[in-house]
Amino acid sequence: MIEPDYRLDGYAPADTWIKTLFRQVFEMEQHTLAVLAEHHTPDNTHSYFLLHDTAATWGPPNTPQVLALHLRRDTTASTYRFEHARLPLAAMAQSWLIQRGCPADAIMLGPDVGTDPADDTTRALEQRVREDADRFSFLDNYIRDDPDDMVTLVVLRSRDESDPARIRVLCEEADLDAGTHTLREGGFANVADALDWCEARLDQQEVYLPPVDRVNPRTTGPAPRPPAPPARSVPGRSR
Structure with a gap:
């Protein structure tokens, strides 16, 4: 299982709420999240992750197991913001990321994934x-x-x-x-x-x-x- 590297070294959350939410959803659960696909823009301002929450099966019934994460970095202020969605199908999560600017071919699953x-x-x-x-x-x-x-x-x-x-x-x-x-x-x-x-x-x-x-x-x-x-x-x- 490949854990996500969010590439946030040197970046701080844009505000306290972002810090708290990112820690709860992604940092504290990082060991249970497996990367299905990821894409980073050449200028490092955007990162897109398609993740499998391996712990979801032990959570509340019908909890979607796929997480889509869009990170946006302000390279001038050295801060980041993010949005995310928990969705039941990989294709739906890919669609969510594509809507937010991720190239479609960059977030496709590899031949040995899933x-x-x-x-x-x-x-x-x-x-x-x-x-x-x-x-x-x-x-x-x-x-x-x-x-x-x-x-x-x-x-x-x-x-x-x-x-x-x-x-x-x-x-x-x-x-x-x-x-x-x-x-x-x-x-x-x-x-x-x-x-x-x-x-x-x-x-x-x-x-x-x-x-x-x-x-x-x-x-x-x-x-x-x-x-x-x-x-x-x-x-x-x-x-």
Whole structure:
């Protein structure tokens, strides 16, 4: 496991809040964080990290295990600021970093990092997730961290109000023996139907993930209020 080197020698936090938050999230837990990918700009003003929180499996249920970190250094004042997000899929974390200026090809996973996409469908969908961040809002995720059934479910909402499949579910299943994973997408007319599907999948029922282009809009009552977005921005840091 490669622990992150934040390259902050000679730099101080821009304020007390940044110092406290960075210490709590990254410095105190550094021994549990594994670098999946990283990129540093030639002028040393920006660093982008894709990290795996190896301790997340022992934390609260459904805690996303991927951390995205964007560090910004003021080389004149010798201070730094940062923002970060905890996300359930590596492709989502890559998208978050790309939105903040990281070159897409610089934050891709290496061939010996994690599991490999099992097929072209997975590769194409992961690429779309990296590119389509502005089209969807992240509502929730569910994680089964069982070696015999490794599954991550992500519930998204399309920002296109004319989309009959306003609610999407991404289902990632990992085969640790083969060292591969698959990613599939389903479409739902409302949050309730999507959550029902997620519950059935987590109960290991044989459920059919409905195609996005075959959703029949219907109403099943008010949709549950989604949780707060997982991304956190440090005060004073504009997005």
